[in-house]
Amino acid sequence: MIGHDVLLAADNLRRGLTVGIPTETVYGLAANALNESAVVSIFKIKNRPFFDPLILHVRDLESAVPYVESIPEAARKLADQFWPGPLTLLLRKSKLVPDIVTSGSDLVAIRVPRHPLTLSLLKELEFPLAAPSANPFGYISPTKAEHVEQQLGDKVSYILDGGSSDVGIESTIINCTTERIQIVRLGGLSMELIETQIGYKPELNISKNSNPLAPGQLDKHYAPKAQFVLSDNIEETILKYRHNKIAILTFGSKTYDESIYQLNLSPTESLEEAARNLFHYMRLLDNYMPEVIISVKLPSFGLGLAINDRLSRASKH
Ligand code: TXA
Numbered sequence: 001m002i003g004h005d006v007l008l009a010a011d012n013l014r015r016g017l018t019v020g021i022p023t024e025t026v027y028g029l030a031a032n033a034l035n036e037s038a039v040v041s042i043f044k045i046k047n048r049p050f051f052d053p054l055i056l057h058v059r060d061l062e063s064a065v066p067y068v069e070s071i072p073e074a075a076r077k078l079a080d081q082f083w084p085g086p087l088t089l090l091l092r093k094s095k096l097v098p099d100i101v102t103s104g105s106d107l108v109a110i111r112v113p114r115h116p117l118t119l120s121l122l123k124e125l126e127f128p129l130a131a132p133s134a135n136p137f138g139y140i141s142p143t144k145a146e147h148v149e150q151q152l153g154d155k156v157s158y159i160l161d162g163g164s165s166d167v168g169i170e171s172t173i174i175n176c177t178t179e180r181i182q183i184v185r186l187g188g189l190s191m192e193l194i195e196t197q198i199g200y201k202p203e204l205n206i207s208k209n210s211n212p213l214a215p216g217q218l219d220k221h222y223a224p225k226a227q228f229v230l231s232d233n234i235e236e237t238i239l240k241y242r243h244n245k246i247a248i249l250t251f252g253s254k255t256y257d258e259s260i261y262q263l264n265l266s267p268t269e270s271l272e273e274a275a276r277n278l279f280h281y282m283r284l285l286d287n288y289m290p291e292v293i294i295s296v297k298l299p300s301f302g303l304g305l306a307i308n309d310r311l312s313r314a315s316k317h
């Protein structure tokens with residue numbers, strides 16, 4: 001069931017059920033983070049391996065305090081500036097956080113989402129919400145309630161409909177337990193903004209399959225069903241696949257052969273607009289059921305870095 005009823009969502013969560021929740025980044029599949037069997041059901045519904053830990057969602061920085069050992073200065077600075085928002089902080093966990101949430105790690109990922117419906121839900125609740133993106137493991141993340149409905153509708157008790165996610169890609173994850181902070185997942189908060197706030201260029205420690213700091217970030221991720229090809233030269237790649245049914249994902253003012261199904265992430269080259277459209281457009285292209293989706297690479301600054309990260313993971317076999 002889809003709707004706007006925060007009290008019903010809260011009630012279901014109190015009963016240990018899962019609920020789809022809107023956030024400004026992507027939709028989440030939420031459950032009471034302190035209820036282990038409710039958390040187990042998140043992994044089951046998503047078909048997600050238990051080694052991939054979940055983010056704890058809280059209403060504000062103060063509500064995070066019981067779940068962490070301490071809040072280092074850099075973390076406080078970032079939280080003060082960017083929460084609520086597309087930022088997740090990795091901190092040392094307290095005993096209150098069940099091991100299943102962190103996959104046994106002594107670090108916990110925490111974030112305060114910015115969407116008004118989910119913020120009012122969090123204010124209603126006596127516990128934090130564990131919530132991964134509400135997609136089957138490995139597929140494209142959802143940015144609309146309908147995406148959640150289509151894929152997990154029969155498995156969740158309720159979906160809170162908050163419209164389209166206005167950032168459109170997942171939160172940036174920052175490890176705050178090292179002397180200098182490290183970015184462990186590129187996301188909806190740009191490196192440049194983070195740098196302005198902490199006064200130095202943060203180290204990038206983006207995971208490969210084996211990186212223990214963000215164990216869930218497998219190389220192949222965000223993948224549509226069609227083969228996905230990331231290209232430096234669209235014309236050449238179109239030629240290469242001319243015998244296949246293709247679709248293309250573009251960016252900027254350049255247009256291509258009109259007989260080819262194409263979607264433009266942002267004709268005016270806005271990286272924010274491109275991020276907002278990214279996952280929805282990947283789904284639309286996939287629904288057209290091409291054999292191959294060809295995508296441009298975006299400029300590598302601002303949100304372009306995070307978008308290219310998603311595109312490149314989608315193109316891994
Ligand atoms: O924007 C977002 O962050 C969305 C919305 C729903 O909040 N959530 C999201 O969750 O993207 P998920 O589960 O799809 O991705 C969370 C990532 C995983 O790759 C996981 O490895 C990492 O966060 N993570 C979570 N807890 C961690 C921990 N304790 N240590 C290291 N990495 C962690």
Ligand code: MG
Pocket residue numbers: 132133141
């Ligand atoms: Mg995810």
